[in-house]
Amino acid sequence: MASNVDRLHAAGVIDKSKLNKDQKNAINGLSEEECNSLIVISSKLKSEITDPDDHELTFFS
Amino acid sequence: MTMRREEPSMNHANRLAEKTKFMRARTFHVTTQFLRHDHLAQLFPEFLFRSQCIVRAIVPLMEEAIRVARQHPEDPVSTPLIDYLLQHIEEERDHDEWCIRDLGALGMTRAEVFARMPPPNVAAMVGAQYYWVRHHHPISILGYLASIELYPPSVQQIEEMIRATGLPRPAFESMLVHARIDQDHKTELIQHLNAMPLTEEHHAVLELSSFHTFRYLALILEDVLKLAPTTEPDTEREPTPVQG
Numbered sequence: 232m233a234s235n236v237d238r239l240h241a242a243g244v245i246d247k248s249k250l251n252k253d254q255k256n257a258i259n260g261l262s263e264e265e266c267n268s269l270i271v272i273s274s275k276l277k278s279e280i281t282d283p284d285d286h287e288l289t290f291f292s
Numbered sequence: 293m294t295m296r297r298e299e300p301s302m303n304h305a306n307r308l309a310e311k312t313k314f315m316r317a318r319t320f321h322v323t324t325q326f327l328r329h330d331h332l333a334q335l336f337p338e339f340l341f342r343s344q345c346i347v348r349a350i351v352p353l354m355e356e357a358i359r360v361a362r363q364h365p366e367d368p369v370s371t372p373l374i375d376y377l378l379q380h381i382e383e384e385r386d387h388d389e390w391c392i393r394d395l396g397a398l399g400m401t402r403a404e405v406f407a408r409m410p411p412p413n414v415a416a417m418v419g420a421q422y423y424w425v426r427h428h429h430p431i432s433i434l435g436y437l438a439s440i441e442l443y444p445p446s447v448q449q450i451e452e453m454i455r456a457t458g459l460p461r462p463a464f465e466s467m468l469v470h471a472r473i474d475q476d477h478k479t480e481l482i483q484h485l486n487a488m489p490l491t492e493e494h495h496a497v498l499e500l501s502s503f504h505t506f507r508y509l510a511l512i513l514e515d516v517l518k519l520a521p522t523t524e525p526d527t528e529r530e531p532t533p534v535q536g
Binding site: 244 | 299311314315317318321496499502503507510
């Protein structure tokens with residue numbers, strides 16, 4: 232089975248050539264559910280909105 | 293989303309934002325699910341409890357980062373990091389008490405808040421910072437703060453939550469105050485980050501710290517969403533036919 236890094240790279244979510252070893256290890260440590268979620272969300276963002284930065288918020292501060 | 297090519301002149305804050313954009317998108321997605329949830333009113337107290345668990349550790353975490361940074365005066369980032377954290381500690385002081393008051397408006401006593409063990413994903417997110425700050429590099433805390441403070445909700449969004457939940461307004465007081473002041477905190481953090489003499493090694497720490505924080509912010513909110521009541525078949529309205 233392909234690694235998370237390879238799956239996310241193939242889906243256009245990340246550019247693996249710009250990641251260092253620690254970052255790749257962290258991404259490969261994501262669960263399958265998290266990885267699938269990143270692919271779905273990325274695809275949805277591409278189709279729905281122009282600039283995702285305009286729609287971002289987090290709530291813990 | 294596809295990462296854009298980095299410009300040579302990209303500043304530190306923009307570089308960090310660009311590198312963590314894909315992970316941030318997931319946190320935003322889960323946050324939106326929470327805000328639009330049919331059972332937001334039932335979920336909100338759990339969300340607020342988890343917020344308090346996170347917020348209670350912010351000042352102690354910054355104090356720990358200052359303590360460690362002071363042990364490394366030879367590191368060029370130590371002085372600007374300490375300067376920023378000393379200022380930011382005063383801005384964040386007592387915010388955990390604000391959350392206690394908000395929880396009180398929902399009927400949870402202070403004793404009840406502290407009797408509950410903070411959830412594992414909160415401990416994993418905050419605990420990682422204690423570890424990295426103490427055992428690797430205190431700059432890690434800026435990746436954490438950048439993740440939790442650079443994307444605050446607006447006053448309008450909080451007002452919509454108040455309307456949607458029908459919960460008492462005092463339960464949202466700390467969120468309303470944050471919505472007003474976090475824009476200034478955001479500007480300050482970006483300015484301090486961009487003024488720091490960061491190396492590639494510092495960036496690697498910031499990026500992994502921010503990645504981890506966004507990951508766990510999403511997991512913490514997903515934990516809250518899992519507490520939503522499930523829709524059971526209404527057996528009283530449509531009784532199961534008796535066989536025989």
